[in-house]
Amino acid sequence: MFVPIIKLIISSILPIMFSVIFYLAEKKTSFRKITYWQKQLIIGVVFGLLAVISTHFGIETEGAVINVRDAAPLSAGLIFGGPAGIIAGLIGGVERFFASFLGIGQSTQLACSLATLSAGFFAALLRKFVFDSNRPSLFHGLLVGITTEVFHMLLIYFTSLSNVYDAFTYIQGCTLPMTLCNGITVMFSILFVTFLDNKRIINKNKVKKIEYTFRSKLLICVLIAFSATSAFSFTLQNHIAITDTEHLLNININDVKNTINNKYTSYDTIDESISNLALDWHIGESGCVMIIDKNGTILSDRDGHIGENIAENGIDLSNFSNKENELFTSEVHGHNSFCIFSVQDDYYIVASIPKDEALFSRKITLYVTVFIEIIVFTSLFVFIFLLIKKVVVKNIDKINNSLAKITDGDLNETVNVRSNEEFAVLSDDINSTVDTLKRYIKEADERIDKELEFARQIQHSSLPSVFPPYPNRNDFDIYAQMHTAKEVGGDFYDFYLLGKDKLAFLIADVSGKGIPAAMFMMTAKTLIKSLVESGIEPSEAFTRANNKLCENNEAGMFVTAWLGILDLNIGLLKYVNAGHNPPLIKRNGKYFEYICSKPNFILAGMDNIKYKAYEIQLSPGDEIFLYTDGVTEANNTSYELFGEDSLLESLNEKDGLTVKQLCNKVKSDVDKFAVNALQSDDITMLAVKLNFLLSDDSIVVSSDADSMSLVYNFIDKKLKNLEIEKSFSNKIKLVTDEIYSNIINYSDATRAKVSFFKTDKSIFLTFYDNGKPFNPLIAEGPDTSLSVEERESGGLGIYIVKNTASRIDYSNKDGFNILTIIFE
Numbered sequence: 001m002f003v004p005i006i007k008l009i010i011s012s013i014l015p016i017m018f019s020v021i022f023y024l025a026e027k028k029t030s031f032r033k034i035t036y037w038q039k040q041l042i043i044g045v046v047f048g049l050l051a052v053i054s055t056h057f058g059i060e061t062e063g064a065v066i067n068v069r070d071a072a073p074l075s076a077g078l079i080f081g082g083p084a085g086i087i088a089g090l091i092g093g094v095e096r097f098f099a100s101f102l103g104i105g106q107s108t109q110l111a112c113s114l115a116t117l118s119a120g121f122f123a124a125l126l127r128k129f130v131f132d133s134n135r136p137s138l139f140h141g142l143l144v145g146i147t148t149e150v151f152h153m154l155l156i157y158f159t160s161l162s163n164v165y166d167a168f169t170y171i172q173g174c175t176l177p178m179t180l181c182n183g184i185t186v187m188f189s190i191l192f193v194t195f196l197d198n199k200r201i202i203n204k205n206k207v208k209k210i211e212y213t214f215r216s217k218l219l220i221c222v223l224i225a226f227s228a229t230s231a232f233s234f235t236l237q238n239h240i241a242i243t244d245t246e247h248l249l250n251i252n253i254n255d256v257k258n259t260i261n262n263k264y265t266s267y268d269t270i271d272e273s274i275s276n277l278a279l280d281w282h283i284g285e286s287g288c289v290m291i292i293d294k295n296g297t298i299l300s301d302r303d304g305h306i307g308e309n310i311a312e313n314g315i316d317l318s319n320f321s322n323k324e325n326e327l328f329t330s331e332v333h334g335h336n337s338f339c340i341f342s343v344q345d346d347y348y349i350v351a352s353i354p355k356d357e358a359l360f361s362r363k364i365t366l367y368v369t370v371f372i373e374i375i376v377f378t379s380l381f382v383f384i385f386l387l388i389k390k391v392v393v394k395n396i397d398k399i400n401n402s403l404a405k406i407t408d409g410d411l412n413e414t415v416n417v418r419s420n421e422e423f424a425v426l427s428d429d430i431n432s433t434v435d436t437l438k439r440y441i442k443e444a445d446e447r448i449d450k451e452l453e454f455a456r457q458i459q460h461s462s463l464p465s466v467f468p469p470y471p472n473r474n475d476f477d478i479y480a481q482m483h484t485a486k487e488v489g490g491d492f493y494d495f496y497l498l499g500k501d502k503l504a505f506l507i508a509d510v511s512g513k514g515i516p517a518a519m520f521m522m523t524a525k526t527l528i529k530s531l532v533e534s535g536i537e538p539s540e541a542f543t544r545a546n547n548k549l550c551e552n553n554e555a556g557m558f559v560t561a562w563l564g565i566l567d568l569n570i571g572l573l574k575y576v577n578a579g580h581n582p583p584l585i586k587r588n589g590k591y592f593e594y595i596c597s598k599p600n601f602i603l604a605g606m607d608n609i610k611y612k613a614y615e616i617q618l619s620p621g622d623e624i625f626l627y628t629d630g631v632t633e634a635n636n637t638s639y640e641l642f643g644e645d646s647l648l649e650s651l652n653e654k655d656g657l658t659v660k661q662l663c664n665k666v667k668s669d670v671d672k673f674a675v676n677a678l679q680s681d682d683i684t685m686l687a688v689k690l691n692f693l694l695s696d697d698s699i700v701v702s703s704d705a706d707s708m709s710l711v712y713n714f715i716d717k718k719l720k721n722l723e724i725e726k727s728f729s730n731k732i733k734l735v736t737d738e739i740y741s742n743i744i745n746y747s748d749a750t751r752a753k754v755s756f757f758k759t760d761k762s763i764f765l766t767f768y769d770n771g772k773p774f775n776p777l778i779a780e781g782p783d784t785s786l787s788v789e790e791r792e793s794g795g796l797g798i799y800i801v802k803n804t805a806s807r808i809d810y811s812n813k814d815g816f817n818i819l820t821i822i823f824e
Contacts, residue, residue, distance in 0.1 A: 004057075004058070004059040004060070005059065007057035007058070007059075008057060008058060008059055008066065008067065008068070008181070010057060011050070011053055011054040011057040011058070011067065011068050011069075012068045012071070012181055012184075012185045014050050014053065014054075014072075015047065015050055015068070015071050015072050015075040015185055015186075015189050016075075016185060016188050016189045016192060018046060018047065018050060019075055019079055019080075019189040019190075019192065019193050020192050020193065020196065022043055022046075022080060023079075023193045023196055023197070024196065026039075027196075036081075037083070039080070039081075039084075040080070040081050040083035040084045040087070041083075041084075041087065043076055043080045043081070043084040043087075043088075044076060044083060044084040044085070044086070044087025044088045044091070045087060045088075045091065046088075047072040047073060047075065047076035047084065047085075047087075047088035048072070048073070048087060048088040048089075048090065048091025048092050048095075049091065050072040050088075050092075051069045051070075051072035051073060051088060051089075051091060051092025051093075051095070051096075051116060052091065052092060052095045054067045054068050054069040054071070054072060054092075055067060055069050055092070055095060055096050055099050055104065056099070056104070058104075060104075060105075061170075061173050061174065065104060065105040065108075065112075066173075066174050066177050066178055066181075067178070067181075068178075068181045068182050068185050069092055069096065069112070069116050070092075070115060070116055070119040070145070070148050070149060070152065070182050071145060071181070071182045071185035071186050071189075072088050072092060073085045073086075073088035073089035073092060073116065073119040073120035073123060074119050074120075074122070074123045074141075074144060074145055074148060074182070074186045075123075075185070075186055075189040075190075076088040076120070076123070077089075077119075077120055077122075077123025077124045077126075077127055078123045078126065078127055078131075078135065078136055078141060078144065078186065078190065079135055079189060079190060079193055081124075081127070081133075082123065082124025082125070082127050082128055083124070085119075085120040085121075085123035085124045085127075086120040086121060086124050087120070088120055089116055089117045089118070089119050089120020089121060089123075090117060090120065092116040092117075092119075092120075093113045093114065093115075093116040093117030093120075094113070094117075096109075096112050096113045096116055097109060097110070097113040107160065107163075107166065107167075107170070108156050108159075108160075108170060110155075110159050111152065111155035111156040111158075111159045111160070112152070112155075112156075114155055115148070115149075115151060115152035115155050118148070118151065119148050122144070122148055123144070126144060126382075129382075129386055130215075130382060130385060130386070135190060135193065135194065136190065137190070138187050138190055138191050138194070139187075141183075141186045141187045141189070141190040142183045142184065142186065142187040143183070143219075143378075144183075144186060145179070145182040145183030145184070145185065145186040145187065146179045146180075146182070146183040146374075147374060147375070147378045148182065149175070149178045149179040149182050149183070150175075150179065150371050150374045150375065151371075151375060152178070153171050153174070153175050153178075153367075153371055154368070154371045154372065154375065156170055156171055156174075157171060157367075157368060157371075164364065165360075168360075168363070168364045168367070171367060172363070172367070175367070210392075210393060210396060214385070214388060214393070215385055218381060218384060218385055218388075219381060222377045222378075222380065222381045225377060226373055226374065226377045229373055230369075230370050230373060233366060233369045233370065233373075234366055237362045237365050237366050237369070238359075238362055240362070241358060241359050241361060241362035242327065242338075242358075244358075244361075245327065245338050245353060245358040245359075246327040246338070246340065248283065248284070248353070249283065249287075249327070249338065249339070249340040249351040249352070249353065250325055250340060250351075252281070252283050252287075252289055252351045253289070253325070253340060253341075253342045253349050253351045256277070256278070256281070256289055256291075256349050256351075257342070257344060257349065259277070260277070260344070275299060275300050275306050276300070277291060277300045278290060278291055278300035278301055278302055279300065279301075279302050280302065281302060282302070283351060283352070283353050284353050284357050284358070285357055286335065286353065286354050286357050287337075287351070287352055287353030287354065287357065287358075288301065288302050288303060288332075288333075288351075288352060289302075289349065289350065289351050290305075290310070290349075290350045290352070291347055291348070291349055291350075292310050292347065292348040292350060293346065293347060293348075294346055294347075294348075295309075296309050296310045296311060297309055297310070298310055298313070299347070303333055305333070310350075313331075313332060313333055314330060314331025314332055314333065314334070315330045315331070315332060315339070315350070316330065320341055320343075320348060324341065324342050324343060325340055325341075325342055326340065327339070327340055328340075329355065330352070332352045332354075335354040335355075335356075336354065336355050336356075337352040337353055337354050337355060337358075338352065338353055338355055338358050339351065339352040340352075391419070391420070395417045395419055395420070395423050398415075398417050399415055399417055399423070399426065399427070399430070402414070402415040402416075402430075403415070403430070406434060411434055411437065411438050411441070413434075414431055415427040415430045415431055452486075452488060452515075455488045455515065455518065456484070456488050459488050459489075459518050459521070459522070460482075462492075462522060462525065463480075463482065463492060463493060463494065464480065464493075464494065464495060464496075467479050467660065469495070470497070474691060474710065474713075475568055475690070475691050475692050475693070475694045476503060476566070476568060476688060476689060476690050476691055477658065477659045477688070477689040477691060478495055478503070478505065478659060478686070478687070478688045478689075479658075479659040479660040479662075479663055479686070479687050480493045480495070480507075480663070480684070480685065480686035480687070481663050481664075481667070481684070481685055482682065482683070482684040482685075483630075483667070483679070483682065483683040483684070484513075484682045485513055485630070485679045485680060485681050485682050485683075486513055486514050488514060488515060488517075488518035489513055489514075489517060489518060489521075489682035490509060490510030490511065490512055490513055490514075490517025490518065490520065490521050490682060491507075491508070491509050491510070491521070491628045491630065491682035491683075491684035492507075492508055492510075492521045492524075492525050492684070493505075493506060493507045493508070493626075493684055493686045494506045494525055494528075494529060495686070495688075496529065496532075496533070498532070498533065498535070498565065500568075501567060501568050501569050502565055502566065502567055502568065503565070503566045503568060503688070504532050504533075504563070504564070504565045504566075505563075505564055505566070505626070505686060505688055506528060506532075506561065506562065506563045506564075507561070507562050507580070507626040507627070507628065507684060507685075507686050508521070508524060508525070508528075508559050508560060508561035508562070508580070508603075508628075509559065509560045509561075509580065509628040509629060509630075509682070509684070510524065510557060510558075510559050511557050511558050511559070512557060513681070513682065516555065516557065517557070520555075520557045520559070520604075521559075523549070524545070524549060524559050524561070524603065524604075527545050527548055527549065528541060528542075528545050528561070528563065531544055531545055532563070532565070537574070537613060538563050538564070538565055538574050538575060538576040538613045539576050539610075539611045539612055539613035540611075541563065541576075542561070542563065542576050542578055542600070542603065542611040543609065543610055543611050545603060546578070546601075546603045546604065546605075546606075546607065546609055546611070547607050547608065549603055549604035550604055550605075550606070550607040551607075553604050557604060558602045558603060558604040558605045559578070559602060559603040559604055560578060560579040560580040560581075560602050560603070560628075560629075561577075561578045561579075561580055561603055562575065562576075562577050562578070562580040562581075562583060562626055563575060563576050564624065564688075566618065566688070566690070568690075568693065568694065569693060569694070569695055570693065571617055571618040571619055571620070571622075571690060571693050571700075572615060572616075572617055572618070573615065573616045573617075573618050573624070574613050574614070574615050575613065575614055575615075575616070576600065576611050576612070576613045576614070577597065577599040577600060577614075578599065578600050578601065578602055578603045578611065579599050579600065579601060579602035579603075579605075580599065580628075581627060581628065581629055581632065582594045582595055582596065582597070582599075583595050583624055583625060583626045583627075584624070584625040584647075584648065584651060585616070585622065585623070585624055585625075586622060586623040586625075586651075587619070587622050588619065588621065588622070588750050588751075589621055589655075589702065589704070589750060591652045592623070592625060592648060592651040592652050593648075594644070594648070595616070597614045600612060618690050619690070619700075619702070619751055620690055620691060620692045620693060620700050620701045620702040620707070620751060621689070621690070621691070621701075621702025621704065621750070621751075622689070622690050623659070623662075623687065623688065623689045623690075624687070624688045624689075625651060625662065625685070625686075625687050626685065626686040626687070627647070627666075627684065627685045627686075628681075628682060628683065628684040628685075629681065630679075630680075630681035630682045630683035630684065631647060631666065631670060631683055631684075631685065632644050632646075632647055633680075633681060634670045634673065634674050634677075634679070634680075634681070634683065635674065635677055635680060636673055636674050636675055636677050637675060637676060637677045642670055642673050642674075646669070646673065647666065650665060650666050650669040651666065653665075658689075659687035659688065659689050660687075662687050663685045663686075663687055666685060667683065667685070670683065691706075691707070691710060692707065692710050694714070697755050697756060697757055698753055698754065698755035698756070699711060699714040699753065699754050700751070700752070700753045701751075701752055701753075701754075702750065702751060702752075703743055703744055703747070703749040703750060703751060703752040703769060703771070704744065705744060707744075707752070708740060708741070708744060711736065711740050711752075711754050712733070712736065712737070712740075714754065714756070715732065715733060715736050715754070715756060715765075716733070718756045719732060719733075722758055724763075728823070731804050731823070732763065732765060732823060734800070734804065735765065735800075735801050735804055735805060735821055736754070736765065738797035738798075738800060738801055739767050739797075739801060739819065739821070740752070740754065740767065741797070742797060742798075743767065743769045743771060746771075746774075747769050747771025747772060747774065747817070748771045748772055749769035749770050749771030749817075750770060751769070751770050752767070752768060752769040752770075753767075753768035753769075754766070754767055754768075755768075761824060762806070762822055762823065762824045763822070763823040764820060764821075764822055765820070765821045765822075765823070766818065766819065766820045766821070767817075767818070767819045767820075767821075768816050768817070768818055769816065769817050770815055770816055770817075771817060773812050773817060774817060775810045775812075776798045776801075776808070776810065776819065777808060777810050779798055801821065805821045805822060805823060806822050806823055806824040807821075807822040807824075808820070808821050808822070809822075
């Protein structure tokens with residue numbers, strides 16, 4: 001007996017062990033890479049083989065086999081998937097059918113095969129429809145295992161109706177061990193997999209879904225109902241069995257009395273043949289009738305105990321002190337039996353039947369009734385659960401799904417669950433609430449839009465927006481534009497004159513966007529401007545601004561900024577960079593390039609930071625381009641950035657653009673790059689071009705065609721201020737036009753300077769250029785004796801200048817042609 005028990009334990013452990021193995025393989029090996037159906041096939045075959053092993057590792061008893069074969073398809077189907085359970089059930093069921101031809105459980109061949117086959121389908125259906133394709137809990141696994149084995153026992157009974165007694169013997173011997181072993185095996189398979197999945201077996205803090213709560217409550221109700229009906233059935237069947245037994249025994253005693261009365265005329269006659277009277281008297285299969293004298297000696301008995309004292313056969317004479325024809329229990333011939341006695345004259349007539357035989361019908365009826373109740377209540381549980389799940393839970397899930405979309409911001413979602421009046425009313429109420437919410441949101445949006453538009457107007461009104469900002473100044477050009485990602489933004493720019501000779505210009509980017517960034521931007525802009533206008537150096541202005549912005553900065557906001565102050569007389573630019581993007585500079589009409597200087601720390605990031613300033617010497621025609629990271633970090637729909645290289649390429653693509661055209665081109669190129677992507681950051685740009693350096697007596701310009709008007713206006717203004725007579729002024733203007741035209745057209749110069757100086761008797765007009773050396777004093781003049789058609793081109797302008805001026809001096813120093821023309 002020991003070896004079969006060991007085999008049964010092994011076959012119980014195998015489904016648990018392979019459940020763990022397949023779970024770990026799915027999580028940690030390449031097994032997870034194969035397809036779903038391949039996994040189901042492999043798992044189904046393996047668990048089917050485990051079912052086969054269980055068939056041969058069972059304990060034989062009364063012609064049946066105690067085993068855990070059904071646990072394999074149940075574990076496969078409940079834990080890994082319905083197809084795996086069905087495959088395992090097919091393999092185990094078919095093999096069990098043919099195993100009977102080898103002498104294993106022949107009398108239960110069909111029942112056991114169908115039970116194993118059904119176990120796979122049960123697991124598949126329960127996992128899909130009851131457990132929503134999820135692994136069940138431990139308790140549910142235990143109940144599924146027990147219910148499956150109850151169905152197994154019923155199959156044994158209904159397939160053996162021709163031999164009910166033997167079938168009941170199998171059922172009585174196998175029910176308890178098989179239901180417990182199969183249920184516990186399935187439960188422990190689920191337990192170990194759940195443990196490996198790092199899920200708590202019982203999570204008291206987790207809010208359960210309504211279907212789980214309902215399933216648990218319904219199961220409790222079903223168990224209570226089952227227990228009550230089972231107890232009632234037991235009580236009723238027991239009472240019926242005892243009553244029938246009492247009636248049966250009384251009938252037999254009466255029959256004995258009638259036989260004596262009809263067959264014998266007196267008890268003297270009975271004494272002669274008393275021993276034969278009960279010899280062939282049977283009650284049921286094993287019951288009997290005994291006739292006993294007053295001393296307890298058996299006078300007649302079918303089991304050969306005549307002459308023995310009744311006490312030797314287990315019946316106590318004290319029982320005969322009870323009332324006649326009342327049931328009592330006593331040991332009769334080694335069997336615990338129901339007994340009744342009756343007295344007639346000097347004899348006791350005793351009728352008895354073993355309790356097992358008397359209660360056999362009760363047991364079989366009770367077993368079958370309980371089994372059927374288990375199946376009925378289980379089916380009822382599943383049916384009610386699925387019905388409630390479909391009618392209530394699924395509709396609640398639909399409503400919750402719609403509500404989830406609504407809470408995620410999709411207010412156009414409509415709840416439309418109308419299978420029942422209650423859900424239709426609920427759907428209408430939710431839709432009405434959402435409509436009201438949408439109306440309130442629309443009103444709030446409109447109000448916020450107005451307020452944001454007002455804030456945008458305030459913000460933009462605080463920035464210089466009229467261009468050109470200084471119509472009477474043509475020594476420099478400046479232009480700026482800002483495009484916010486929201487109604488208001490954190491970028492800003494600013495520029496203002498410091499007296500007549502200096503231009504301050506600034507660009508900055510506040511961390512964040514929206515209202516908070518705009519408010520911080522206004523604070524930073526106002527603070528920096530007040531410090532710069534106080535006349536301190538740019539570095540000191542940023543140092544003080546940083547300390548002030550750090551005060552009460554609980555939001556942790558910061559500013560990147562670039563500030564430059566340009567001396568318009570000498571072209572010296574002093575600038576300071578607080579963590580901002582590097583600007584670009586264009587020198588001598590060539591190409592833009594980045595200004596590579598080490599930036600300082602951001603503003604409002606840390607107090608007591610000393611900021612360092614840098615200097616650049618600008619010449620007429622040089623340009624500075626400032627921008628925020630909204631330009632270089634603009635992205636397209638593929639999340640690619642515009643980048644610094646694209647910005648450099650955009651600036652250098654076309655020459656001769658005004659500062660406004662330059663900013664517009666960059667914005668256009670950024671828009672083309674971004675295509676339909678939403679603007680994610682503020683885009684701000686500022687461009688400055690130095691046209692010329694102007695002092696009281698001179699002007700420095702870039703020697704291009706545009707500078708001609710600048711020089712001409714400079715000379716004209718000087719002549720008017722000195723109130724030079726018109727004829728003399730015209731001569732000076734003529735000379736200026738001739739000389740400066742030659743510089744522009746023939747000298748290849750990039751920079752030129754014209755000075756005007758007057759003494760009491762003379763006017764000195766001096767031209768400087770860095771073009772190729774040329775001495776006009778030694779140049780040959782035109783042959784005026786020839787006609788215009790015959791005369792060679794060139795030289796006429798110098799000829800006119802020589803004949804107009806009082807004296808001309810030329811020199812070349814430090815790479816500059818210096819031509820001084822004197823009028824007296």
